[in-house]
Amino acid sequence: MKPNYLVTCCLVLATTVLWAEEPKSEGLKKVFATDPSGKAVAIHIARASAKPGQTITLKGRVMGNIKPFVEGRSIFILGDTETLKACSDNPGDACETPWDNCCDSPEAIKQGTATIQIVDAKGKVLKEGIENVNGLQKLSYVTVSGTVAPGSSPQLLLLNADAIKVEELKKK
Amino acid sequence: MLPFTYAVRNLFRSPSRLVQTVGGSALVVILVMAAVAINDGMKRVLAASGSASNVILVGAGSEESIQRSEVPESSAGIAEAAVSGITEKLGVRAVSSEIHYMNYLIFEDGHKAQALLRGVTPQALRVHPEVRLVAGGFPSSGEVMVGRLAWRKLGVGKTTLVPGTSVTLDGMKLRVSGVFAAPGTVLESEVWATLGDLRVLSKRETLSCVALKLENAEDFPDVEIFTKQRLDLELSALRESDYYAHLNTFFRPLRAMTLLTAGLIAIGAIFGGINTLYAAFASRVREMATLQAIGYSRFALLVSLVQESTLACLTGTLVASLTAIFLLDGQTIPFSIGAFTLEISPKVAVTGMITGLLLGIIGTLPPAIRCLKPALPVALRSSSI
Numbered sequence: 001m002k003p004n005y006l007v008t009c010c011l012v013l014a015t016t017v018l019w020a021e022e023p024k025s026e027g028l029k030k031v032f033a034t035d036p037s038g039k040a041v042a043i044h045i046a047r048a049s050a051k052p053g054q055t056i057t058l059k060g061r062v063m064g065n066i067k068p069f070v071e072g073r074s075i076f077i078l079g080d081t082e083t084l085k086a087c088s089d090n091p092g093d094a095c096e097t098p099w100d101n102c103c104d105s106p107e108a109i110k111q112g113t114a115t116i117q118i119v120d121a122k123g124k125v126l127k128e129g130i131e132n133v134n135g136l137q138k139l140s141y142v143t144v145s146g147t148v149a150p151g152s153s154p155q156l157l158l159l160n161a162d163a164i165k166v167e168e169l170k171k172k
Numbered sequence: 173m174l175p176f177t178y179a180v181r182n183l184f185r186s187p188s189r190l191v192q193t194v195g196g197s198a199l200v201v202i203l204v205m206a207a208v209a210i211n212d213g214m215k216r217v218l219a220a221s222g223s224a225s226n227v228i229l230v231g232a233g234s235e236e237s238i239q240r241s242e243v244p245e246s247s248a249g250i251a252e253a254a255v256s257g258i259t260e261k262l263g264v265r266a267v268s269s270e271i272h273y274m275n276y277l278i279f280e281d282g283h284k285a286q287a288l289l290r291g292v293t294p295q296a297l298r299v300h301p302e303v304r305l306v307a308g309g310f311p312s313s314g315e316v317m318v319g320r321l322a323w324r325k326l327g328v329g330k331t332t333l334v335p336g337t338s339v340t341l342d343g344m345k346l347r348v349s350g351v352f353a354a355p356g357t358v359l360e361s362e363v364w365a366t367l368g369d370l371r372v373l374s375k376r377e378t379l380s381c382v383a384l385k386l387e388n389a390e391d392f393p394d395v396e397i398f399t400k401q402r403l404d405l406e407l408s409a410l411r412e413s414d415y416y417a418h419l420n421t422f423f424r425p426l427r428a429m430t431l432l433t434a435g436l437i438a439i440g441a442i443f444g445g446i447n448t449l450y451a452a453f454a455s456r457v458r459e460m461a462t463l464q465a466i467g468y469s470r471f472a473l474l475v476s477l478v479q480e481s482t483l484a485c486l487t488g489t490l491v492a493s494l495t496a497i498f499l500l501d502g503q504t505i506p507f508s509i510g511a512f513t514l515e516i517s518p519k520v521a522v523t524g525m526i527t528g529l530l531l532g533i534i535g536t537l538p539p540a541i542r543c544l545k546p547a548l549p550v551a552l553r554s555s556s557i
Contacts, residue, residue, distance in 0.1 A: 065232070070393050075397055156402065156403060
């Protein structure tokens with residue numbers, strides 16, 4: 001195990017244990033209580049064929065943006081682990097914000113990211129912060145299933161999540 | 173205790189030394205007051221320049237500099253339609269497409285200076301309601317509107333930038349259509365042109381930013397949601413107040429240097445004062461001993477010497493304060509992104525008074541103690557007169 005990977009593992013595990021919060025609203029509780037169904041696919045593959053209204057399951061990592069979460073809202077950015085690499089995964093990289101993928105090209109980031117949101121019955125994003133809920137944080141590995149939101153296209157993948165599972169750190 | 177008049181009369185025993193002390197302390201105090209006024213002025217203008225209810229949409233990754241940011245032209249229309257909570261008046265939403273561009277302007281007298289230009293549409297006035305035309309009109313194509321402090325930032329005479337004059341930008345002659353005020357903000361140092369003109373002159377196909385005014389500053393997360401839901405536009409949302417707060421942080425070392433320089437000069441002045449007073453008090457050892465012999469305590473003499481010196485320093489402080497009020501107050505100081513006006517506020521005045529007081533007390537104590545230290549028989553036989 002490489003030292004920087006070990007440090008990331010320790011940090012992520014420590015923050016998962018220390019700052020994990022419970023979801024407050026029923027909507028968010030339900031999403032975290034449900035296990036994602038179906039075969040999880042990578043974002044760059046899913047975006048090519050996803051159509052609004054379709055149910056899909058994605059796997060990835062919370063990254064692809066300097067601020068992958070929005071304070072007080074249930075929305076986050078999921079990055080494709082097959083096409084994007086967190087800066088901290090590069091040996092010797094001391095990037096302070098490894099989740100922004102500054103080491104990847106803007107085009108790769110554009111193609112390798114999807115927006116995951118939890119919406120209410122009216123289709124509005126829940127007014128409840130999702131960062132640290134059930135251990136979901138920057139660079140967390142996540143599997144999520146839901147419905148492709150209206151307005152999605154091969155250039156833009158937006159998913160209304162029904163189920164989110166925060167995975168433990170993968171072993172290399 | 174010795175009467176206060178003794179200290180006052182002693183001041184005039186050596187007029188040249190009095191002038192030296194008053195002049196020296198006045199210089200130090202005015203320097204400290206200027207440093208504090210500059211520090212406060214820069215902080216104030218940057219804090220006032222950003223509104224918490226204004227949001228700037230910049231290109232992702234360009235959060236540090238609007239000039240470097242690239243935002244697709246279509247973003248303004250999409251944001252206007254998609255973001256809820258934008259201020260709306262008479263059916264028009266406060267969304268401003270802007271190009272921020274830095275380049276040299278050539279004036280009619282041939283003078284050349286780097287200006288911060290902002291390409292705007294009339295919509296900008298909805299997002300920046302603090303902007304008020306004070307002369308002339310809003311620019312049309314081939315025209316610019318200048319902030320009322322732009323002349324200071326650009327290092328030209330005030331009459332060089334009045335409606336009817338012209339400036340040249342990248343070979344294009346632009347007529348000054350008007351002058352605007354935006355009290356207390358860096359906008360007053362900017363030059364505004366039409367978005368179309370600046371797009372051509374800056375050879376840009378994209379905007380620098382889209383500025384929105386929200387009804388409620390707490391709706392900012394909704395704008396952030398918009399940027400996350402439209403990752404294809406590659407936008408990042410910033411509170412205008414946060415952007416200028418960041419600039420404020422950027423200029424912190426500069427402000428610290430100003431204060432440090434003033435502080436070092438003040439310390440130098442204290443040492444200079446100590447040196448002068450050592451010489452001055454050395455000649456008064458026998459006088460002090462005589463006063464001790466007729467019954468005054470060492471402490472009373474120390475207080476009198478401190479009174480004497482502090483009085484001179486406070487006279488210098490008074491001179492410095494009057495100079496600051498008449499010469500510094502209201503002066504415009506240019507800096508890289510704009511200009512600010514110096515204000516001799518109560519805080520600046522009090523800092524000046526404290527500096528003068530400290531100069532008088534700290535500068536006097538070591539020489540006074542040395543003057544009063546010798547034993548009375550030794551001091552009475554002192555050869556100095």
